[in-house]
Amino acid sequence: MQIKYLVCNEFGNPKDVLQLAQKPMVTLASQELYVRMLACPINPSDLIPLRGSYAHRVRLPITPGYEGVGIVEAVGDDVSSQLIGQHVLPLRGEGTWQEMVKVHVDYTVPVPNDMAIITASQLYINPLTAWVVCTEVLSLKPHHTVAINACGSSLGRIFAQLAHIIGFTLIAIVRNERHTNELLAFGATHVINATTENIHETIMALTHHQGVDAAIDSIGGETGTNLAFGVKAKGDFITLGLLSGQQVNWARIANDTTVNTTVFHLRHWNRQTSVAKWQATFQIVVALVESGKIKLYTEGKQYSFSQIAQAIDAVNSGEQGKVFLIGNV
Template sequence: MLEIRRTPVVPPGPGEIRVRMLARPINPSDLIPVRGAYAHRIALPAVPGYEGVGIVEETGPSVPPELLGRRVLPLRGEGTWQESVLAPAGLAIPVPPDIPDETAAQLYINPVTAWAVCGALRLKYGDTLVVNAGGSAIGRVFAQLAAVFNYELIAVTRSEAHTEELQRLGLAHVIVTAGTPLREAVLSKTGGRGATAAVDSIGGPDGAALAGCVRPGGTVFSIGLLSGVPADWAALSRLYRVDARPFWLRHWIRHASTADWFGAFEEIMELVRDGRLSLMKIAAGFGLDEVHAAVAAFESGRAGKILLTGGR
């Protein structure tokens, strides 16, 4: 349950910054702890929100004063669905002036996850990646990264609604699952070999079907649970002789060096500035005091991103 509360403003401690938030998108991962699904690792009550952009308005001891007034992504700090957040200064990502707020606010969860997955899978020329939820925000990122990593992408969708846009973004094939046996369709598009790897955002029967599309010895990463139903990845690994397992961004972050952390954002922002990576258009913006309406708009399936802007 979401509540709007007033809390005291705490000054930043050593190595911290306080960031006045400008914009934060609503992602499926933001609502999972709200519904209590992460209770084993997130103590409630808590402030939701994993990404967003804001302006540094206060710095703590030992923080370079030149950060004041800079636009940054205040990541790996507090939840972003509040007027201002505390975050580690050493991990804040400066945002170039030519990247607008609505784009900057989306630079973390989907682009970095997709970037990290492509790196972990070591995708290269000649590889075929198949992803489900192909019309989602992260599906669109995988479509555009195909040209960067030189892999061939097969996007699985539930309707024709996203086909034209996905093809414009550069992917090789779209498979619409309505009335189409997925395994046979993927085998047909890969010369009978199956995909090199797969990325599942749905779980349940959809995730299981995706695992069956990967050739023996390949890899299946589970990055989401849109269905709310986990797949039995251990059983699927044995059945299809693949390496099927969850891929969590938080684990990548835990093991990433500072150079990896900043390097990923540097590469992603360069792709955005060059026009090689475009993120979701904004469907609607809501103030923080309209958060319930914002979540309702998100859950209605409205096309485009729902943005929480400014403060109350």
């Protein structure tokens, strides 16, 4: 049987460098299984490496896709056949943007079969990142105040909901008013419009000129650098991404502030976390979503793997909502 998959052979505009190809299915190792993909969200973290931003650690060719949900189709000799037909997240192995993903059983996360596949497909990158950053990296408590930029994003929506769950004060920074009411309803205490307000002055006014306990940056560049100056002395500044394509000015932050700086990469946390803890953390996230305490997107624009160019156009349009690659449901 041939598997259709998306592959990138050179860095560049994702729309131009991604190609649909085919490869044969190979025999499973004893602890592997095959997962037929049902839905995969397209995240900024999926596309940034294709442009060459992380060329120093990305080896071509690559199949993109960090997350998605599928159904177990076949298992290796040492894997229980009871998993066949189970909806799972096949993670930390091959890219998910393909019809069939081969994955080690340890990195297969079962999810309820009755959970909507659009919802289930989003359970990894953003929810796990937000939960680990809030509960492990920052150990946030109700008395903490946190500023987060790019808060109109999928990740920002989850941070707002965790602010409500944990009880910390969230200052959400956005580019326009489109997400303000939603973020306030989810759990943000204040929303700053970066287009019309001075971020630093507003943070200082809201914190009685003390600065926030922590700031979380997903943009980088000058925007991220300036956010670090809104953190109080000995507070925490964490970077999660490079939506701008540029690093923050680490030298300026080190020389002109006294904040503690951290670069959080989910892949690093994955590597240093035991399989048992990794799976247990996922079950916390799944339970929060299943209970409705964390709400993910329930719909979005959907494309087949062969429509990847149109899907990327939809992502680049900046319209509200998510974009998904859909397999054979």
